[in-house]
Amino acid sequence: MKTGLKKRVGHLVGKAVHDWNMILENERVLVGVSGGKDSQALLNILFYLKKKAPINFDILPVYIDAGFEGSFAKDLKQYVEKVYGTLQIEYKDYGVLAHSDQNRENPCFLCSRLRRKRLFEIAKENGCKKIALGHNKDDIIETLFINIFYAGRIGTMKPCQTFFNGALDIIRPLAYVEKKDITLFGKMHGLPEFVNNCPSANKTKRSEIRNLLDALYKQNKHIKGNIFRAMSNVAADYLLDNKNDRYSKST
Numbered sequence: 001m002k003t004g005l006k007k008r009v010g011h012l013v014g015k016a017v018h019d020w021n022m023i024l025e026n027e028r029v030l031v032g033v034s035g036g037k038d039s040q041a042l043l044n045i046l047f048y049l050k051k052k053a054p055i056n057f058d059i060l061p062v063y064i065d066a067g068f069e070g071s072f073a074k075d076l077k078q079y080v081e082k083v084y085g086t087l088q089i090e091y092k093d094y095g096v097l098a099h100s101d102q103n104r105e106n107p108c109f110l111c112s113r114l115r116r117k118r119l120f121e122i123a124k125e126n127g128c129k130k131i132a133l134g135h136n137k138d139d140i141i142e143t144l145f146i147n148i149f150y151a152g153r154i155g156t157m158k159p160c161q162t163f164f165n166g167a168l169d170i171i172r173p174l175a176y177v178e179k180k181d182i183t184l185f186g187k188m189h190g191l192p193e194f195v196n197n198c199p200s201a202n203k204t205k206r207s208e209i210r211n212l213l214d215a216l217y218k219q220n221k222h223i224k225g226n227i228f229r230a231m232s233n234v235a236a237d238y239l240l241d242n243k244n245d246r247y248s249k250s251t
Contacts, residue, residue: 009185012176013045020160022171023130028058029171030128032119033087035063035076035194037186038134042174044189046132047084062088062122064115066095072194079192090118095198107200123168135172138179138210141227145209154239156231178224 017023031046033039046059061080065073073089080087097103098111123131135157144156159175162168174182186193216223 005181005184005188009041009177009181010045010048013049013173016159016173016176017049017171020158020171020175022132022160022169022173023053023055023057025055026057027130028060028126028128029130029132030060030062030119030123030126031132032134033061033063033076033080034134034196035072036134036196037191037193038136038139038174038179038182040191040193041182041185041189042132042134043080043084044191046173059084060088060126060128061086062090062119064090064092064094064118066111066115066198067091067093067097068095068197068199070197072197076194088122090122092118094118099199108204111198120163120168129168131168131170133170133172134174136174136177136179136182137224137228138213140172140175140231141224142206142209142213144227144231145213146205149209150205 023029029046031039031043033043043059043061050057050059061084063073063076063080065071073091077087077089092114094111094114095107098107098109098114103110119131122128140156140159144154147153147155157172159172161170163170185191213224
């Protein structure tokens, strides 16, 4: 079981990296570390690939502390530096600002946008062409439904997305790996998981979508795979054209 899981996860990460041309020779990859099981697994796998891959690349782990009470930044730094050698920490007030009286409606959006902007800046400052994030297969599916239900558009996170006219790419090496396998992988390797101290944790639209999808997955084991494949198998001729759709502005 353990050997099979490790081999499966490694194969899926390798396939995603290859399919989307995520990491090239002599690139420096900034890894966004959150303390959760996804980013811990990502860090573990990328450092393993660094040793085994036929190309040379560098890794820069970065954690942005959002400013909440009960910060685990010091413990995270101690662990990461003991195992991998380095961790850059940025102490910010993004989370506190996002949850202030001036921003009550969508704290997660503002906090995420500010942290992402700072990661872009750090990547540029350190010569990193790629930013690796720990989003997995389930996250990509959930984002599709969040956009449909709450933004009125069809779209999701791509395994590799280019920004600033090709100056920077966000890569998601776990894009083909299911969350349940990442959880098992973390337990198998004894990876620590630091408790999210955000007051909005598990109270988001993503949590609602996740619960809805989990109920569907229990009914039919093929649903998750079908949704994921559907995102690259779009029948564009059978979607509405908003230029001609007379209902687009009234609904």
